[in-house]
Amino acid sequence: MKREELERMVAEVLAGIAPEADLTTVEEGEDLRDALDLDSMDFSMDFLNLVIGLHEKLGIDIPEADYPKLFTKSGLLTYLSAKIGG
Amino acid sequence: MGLFRMPSLGADMEAGTLVEWLVKPGDRVKRGQVVAVVETQKGAIEVECFEEGTVEELLLAPGQKVPVETPMARIRAAGEAPGPAAVPPPPPPPTPAAERTESRPAAAPSAAPPPPTPPSAARPAGLKVSPAARRRALELGVPLDRVHGTGPDGAITVADVEAAARGAVAEAPSPPPTPAAAVPPVAEPGKPVARRGFDPVEMRKAIAAAMSRSKREIPHYYLTSTVAMHRALAFLEATNRERPPPERLLPAVLLLKATALALREVPQLNGFWIDGGFRPGPGIHLGWAIALRGGGLVAPAIHDVDKRPLPELMAALRDLVGRARSGGLKSSELADATLTITSLGERGAESVLPVIYPPQVAMVGFGAIVTRPWVDEAGGLVARPVVQVSLAADHRASDGHLASRFLAAIADHLQRPENL
Numbered sequence: 001m002k003r004e005e006l007e008r009m010v011a012e013v014l015a016g017i018a019p020e021a022d023l024t025t026v027e028e029g030e031d032l033r034d035a036l037d038l039d040s041m042d043f044s045m046d047f048l049n050l051v052i053g054l055h056e057k058l059g060i061d062i063p064e065a066d067y068p069k070l071f072t073k074s075g076l077l078t079y080l081s082a083k084i085g086g
Numbered sequence: 087m088g089l090f091r092m093p094s095l096g097a098d099m100e101a102g103t104l105v106e107w108l109v110k111p112g113d114r115v116k117r118g119q120v121v122a123v124v125e126t127q128k129g130a131i132e133v134e135c136f137e138e139g140t141v142e143e144l145l146l147a148p149g150q151k152v153p154v155e156t157p158m159a160r161i162r163a164a165g166e167a168p169g170p171a172a173v174p175p176p177p178p179p180p181t182p183a184a185e186r187t188e189s190r191p192a193a194a195p196s197a198a199p200p201p202p203t204p205p206s207a208a209r210p211a212g213l214k215v216s217p218a219a220r221r222r223a224l225e226l227g228v229p230l231d232r233v234h235g236t237g238p239d240g241a242i243t244v245a246d247v248e249a250a251a252r253g254a255v256a257e258a259p260s261p262p263p264t265p266a267a268a269v270p271p272v273a274e275p276g277k278p279v280a281r282r283g284f285d286p287v288e289m290r291k292a293i294a295a296a297m298s299r300s301k302r303e304i305p306h307y308y309l310t311s312t313v314a315m316h317r318a319l320a321f322l323e324a325t326n327r328e329r330p331p332p333e334r335l336l337p338a339v340l341l342l343k344a345t346a347l348a349l350r351e352v353p354q355l356n357g358f359w360i361d362g363g364f365r366p367g368p369g370i371h372l373g374w375a376i377a378l379r380g381g382g383l384v385a386p387a388i389h390d391v392d393k394r395p396l397p398e399l400m401a402a403l404r405d406l407v408g409r410a411r412s413g414g415l416k417s418s419e420l421a422d423a424t425l426t427i428t429s430l431g432e433r434g435a436e437s438v439l440p441v442i443y444p445p446q447v448a449m450v451g452f453g454a455i456v457t458r459p460w461v462d463e464a465g466g467l468v469a470r471p472v473v474q475v476s477l478a479a480d481h482r483a484s485d486g487h488l489a490s491r492f493l494a495a496i497a498d499h500l501q502r503p504e505n506l
Binding site for chain 2: 018048056062
């Protein structure tokens with residue numbers, strides 16, 4: 001899957017969690033949680049919802065231990081393409 | 087014969103505006119069934135019925151704003167004979183939105199089109215959509231911006247969504263929704279949608295009123311404690327390793343359950359201060375403060391927390407956060423909390439001293455879980471994840487000694503996470 005395609009899918013999942021979040025405004029190395037104000041007062045509830053959304057959409061397992069790899073936009077996309085590419 | 091009244095959804099609510107009826111005369115209703123959508127300062131709330139019976143008559147029309155306790159519908163209990171045709175007239179309309187004297191149900195928009203309601207100055211531009219209509223739109227795959235709203239302030243109702251889905255011209259009269267279609271009891275955890283029709287200015291006013299009252303009336307006192315979290319986090323890690331993402335637990339759910347179990351031991355902090363005395367809560371229903379995008383917060387209740395297993399509480403918490411943000415909270419969730427918790431989240435501040443939500447008598451705060459130097463049982467210095475737990479309590483209802491025991495009980499439960 002192309003990176004642009006992957007980014008679009010991530011954006012779709014995000015739209016269900018934080019409708020006003022715009023992934024295109026996030027810089028590659030920026031922390032998504034800061035940039036999009038995920039997890040305000042509820043213990044990474046938003047982040048968990050992002051992981052669940054990706055799990056359901058892409059059919060991949062994302063172990064908790066891997067979460068830190070997903071915090072930046074570039075980290076997230078690299079991780080996902082590696083998972084999907086197998 | 088029972089009267090279904092405008093519910094009070096918290097100390098700060100004085101009035102509500104009926105957005106939509108989800109039942110019509112002749113419908114059978116059950117306890118806990120969502121029968122109407124009411125617009126409050128906290129957004130659109132789904133109001134539940136607390137009686138079993140048959141809807142005899144709807145006394146309010148969509149768009150009418152009435153004070154708390156005003157009768158909204160007459161409900162005939164099962165087995166009761168139908169009541170007389172004569173009915174008490176609806177109360178005098180307190181707002182321009184309620185100029186009609188005749189009360190017609192929403193089921194016939196073509197017969198009685200609601201007059202246009204002057205939009206409140208504070209309302210932001212954007213669509214008004216009832217939670218039920220939003221869900222229906224999701225189910226039917228109808229983009230809301232293509233739906234023509236016929237409700238008050240142009241609000242989109244279930245009937246409007248269904249009309250749009252059929253490809254019908256939105257302006258054409260639409261048949262009343264069937265009850266089955268109007269009340270899809272579908273929670274959509276993890277799939278919150280934009281919270282439309284939510285007014286941040288009104289929300290701010292509601293918070294201001296409740297918090298001012300709290301600081302005016304409640305003599306707060308505060309206690310804090312630092313609690314080691316290594317056992318709790320190790321338990322979570324082991325539990326989550328074997329579970330797919332949708333079944334994983336967050337630390338929040340351990341804090342929630344530990345608080346509930348501690349309240350069992352110190353029930354004097356679970357309840358309300360009303361008319362100069364303490365009234366114990368009817369159960370351990372914990373309010374969970376949820377920050378809303380766009381500002382403000384709500385603290386809906388999770389019921390009977392002490393009696394429910396962790397996975398169920400986790401699902402409840404996810405569902406609640408999603409619905410708080412999309413505007414689909416139920417009246418019982420807003421009215422029932424017996425103590426409220428505020429948890430600042432994984433990357434929040436280290437501690438918080440909360441302001442009690444009246445008429446509750448205590449509030450618990452959890453800071454972020456952070457790693458700090460800690461002296462372990464053997465006297466050695468180690469790095470440990472810890473959390474600051476704080477309690478704000480009403481000095482009219484309790485004293486520091488009792489509150490201390492309560493914090494110790496929370497700490498104790500968090501050291502035995504497998505028993506939570």
